[in-house]
Amino acid sequence: MKKVLNIIPILFFSFTLISCSPDNTEEIHEPLEKAGDTVDDVVDPVADVVDDTADVVNDGLEELTSGGGDCVTNCISISSSASENATVAFGQSYQYQVTTSGTYSGTVTYSLSNQPDGMTISSSGLVEWTPTKASDIKTHSNITISLTTASGYVLTEAYDLTVTGTCTTGNVLAIWSGDQRTSTDSSNLLGNVTAYTDNSSSVKTASQNYNFSSNSVNLTHGPTPTATTGNVFFYNQYDNTTHLYLFYMFGVKGNSSADNIKIDIFADNNSSTDAVVVADDSSGEIGKQSSGCGSSAACYKGRHVYTSANSDGGVIGPFSGTNYRIFIDLGGTSTIDGSSALTLGNLDSFKYYSKDGTSFALGVVDNFTVGFNTSVDCSSN
Numbered sequence: 505m506k507k508v509l510n511i512i513p514i515l516f517f518s519f520t521l522i523s524c525s526p527d528n529t530e531e532i533h534e535p536l537e538k539a540g541d542t543v544d545d546v547v548d549p550v551a552d553v554v555d556d557t558a559d560v561v562n563d564g565l566e567e568l569t570s571g572g573g574d575c576v577t578n579c580i581s582i583s584s585s586a587s588e589n590a591t592v593a594f595g596q597s598y599q600y601q602v603t604t605s606g607t608y609s610g611t612v613t614y615s616l617s618n619q620p621d622g623m624t625i626s627s628s629g630l631v632e633w634t635p636t637k638a639s640d641i642k643t644h645s646n647i648t649i650s651l652t653t654a655s656g657y658v659l660t661e662a663y664d665l666t667v668t669g670t671c672t673t674g675n676v677l678a679i680w681s682g683d684q685r686t687s688t689d690s691s692n693l694l695g696n697v698t699a700y701t702d703n704s705s706s707v708k709t710a711s712q713n714y715n716f717s718s719n720s721v722n723l724t725h726g727p728t729p730t731a732t733t734g735n736v737f738f739y740n741q742y743d744n745t746t747h748l749y750l751f752y753m754f755g756v757k758g759n760s761s762a763d764n765i766k767i768d769i770f771a772d773n774n775s776s777t778d779a780v781v782v783a784d785d786s787s788g789e790i791g792k793q794s795s796g797c798g799s800s801a802a803c804y805k806g807r808h809v810y811t812s813a814n815s816d817g818g819v820i821g822p823f824s825g826t827n828y829r830i831f832i833d834l835g836g837t838s839t840i841d842g843s844s845a846l847t848l849g850n851l852d853s854f855k856y857y858s859k860d861g862t863s864f865a866l867g868v869v870d871n872f873t874v875g876f877n878t879s880v881d882c883s884s885n
Contacts, residue, residue, distance in 0.1 A: 580608035582651060586663040594635050594669035595676050595860065595880065596696050602629035602649055602661070610654045617648045620665075625649065630690060636880045638671040671882035672860040674698040675748055677738055677874055679856060681866070684873035685772050685800065685829045694866060696877055697858040699738035699748055700726050710749040710819050713739060714782045720757035720815040721784060727857035729815070731756040733865060734765070734848060737857040738874075745879070749781060749821030750830060754808055754851065757815050763849040765808040765816070768833040768840050770800040775825030778802055782819035785810070790818040796840035800831070805840055826876045835870030 583605040592598035602614065602625075614625045620640060623633035631649065635641065643666040651659040677699065680692040702708045702725050715722040721729075729735035735753045740746075754765050771778050783790045790806045797803035810816035823830070834854070838844040848854070854872070857863045866872055 580604055580606040580612075580651075580653065580657075580659070582649075582659050582661050586649075586661065586665075588663065590663060590665045591668055592633075592635060592665065593862070594641055594667055595672060595698055595858070597632065597634045597678065597693055597877070598623075598665065599690060599693065600631040601691075602631070602651070604629075604651065608653065613652045615650045615652070617650065618644075618646045618662075620644045620647075623647070632690065634676070634696065634878060635667045636676070636878050638882050641667045641669065641671065643667075669860065671880065672698050672858075673880055673882045674701060674859050675738065675740060675745060675879050676877040677748075678877040679866070680873045680875075681869045681871075682873065683831055683871060684875070685770065685831050688875075694869075694872065695856070695864050697738065697856050697862075698860055698880070699740050700857075700859045701740055701742045701745075703742050707741065707743075709741065710739060710751075710781050710821060714751065714784075714817075714819050716782055716784055718757070718814075719785060719810075721753050721817055722757070726751065727863065729753050729756055730855065731759050731761070733852050733855040735817075735855055735857065746824050747776060747822035748824070749819050750823070750874075751817070751819050752806075752854075753784075753815055753817035754849075755810050755815040758813055760810065760812050760815060761850060762812045763808075763810060763851065764847075765806065765849050765851070766838070766844050766846050767806040767808075767848075768838050768846060769804040769806060769820065770797065770831040770833070771802040771804075771820070771823070772800050772829045772831070773825065773827040774801065774823050775828070776822045778821055778823060780804065780818060781821055782817075784808070784815070784817045789816065790820075793840055796842070798839060803840055805838070805844075807844070823876075828876060830874045831871065832874070833871045 581604065582602060584601065584603040586600050614629050616623060616625050620633065623631065625631045643664055645664045646662050647665055648660055648662045676696050678696050679694045680688065681694055682692050684692065702713065706724065708724050713724050715724060726737055726739065727735065737751050738748050739751055740748045754763065780790055780792055789808050790804060793803045793805060804820060806818065808816040833846055834848055835846050838846055853868065854866045855863055
């Protein structure tokens, strides 16, 4: 560049000579030609460098716009949005799936900051958390999700999450739609329920709590069932919190429509040996099977028939440990006997009840799975 600048005064000086001394043309042409050669010698390499640089830039832009390379800006963005007024009830599971858009196809890493204890984010961007401490019941502000590309480009999303309700001590169970015996699809989570318990002033075993009499259930500790749904809850004694029992009932004593229910129940990964604890009406209506269980450790046929004046149901258990799964099949052909058409009869659906007084219906699902989630002790947090 210095050579070029030095040559410019020479050119001006040469043109001055030309205009003032027309008789010395040949003498002037020779230095001009040499100066022109010098300019070419300097400019040509510079032009080559500029051309090469342009090629590199164009190649890089082409790679970025095609999605094949890492991103600097604009080729990836967070397309999902957490609710501005996000809430989750105490003991229930919160989920938020982060999604992205754009042409970027490289690796992405997710992380959290300012999150409550126990909240996680998966490698695919799924945020999950179950509030289980009394101190969780508040608004958690500025929870921040960070998305980082391979080159270090970072996108963030921040939001608030409010935990509602009150702390309820007990065992919390998760309910998923479909068969989740061997693996868990988080997107199929329907909700959580807390097991009912007895207390020191009203101690009841599982059988005593069901209190089968007059061809119907007469609960001591548990929900108030409805006549139009299958009613399900879990129960454990207050002084034996590690052993839970599955209660299920159809109809309401004195307020039912006659019905015929056929369901299959499968149990896996139970640390205890489960069995039929209560068979409403007769042992023929619910029984543990010696065959037809497939890969499951235990299975039960529920074949319940009741009149308009009665209810029906049963109790299975105990279930202990943290890995047990209970799969209840409500539709299609029974895989246990290979012939029965499974049905809820005229009932709307199954309804799950929780110790905190909440409940939710499963809707039109053909089957669902229940498993241990966590335990809550409100006296210690």
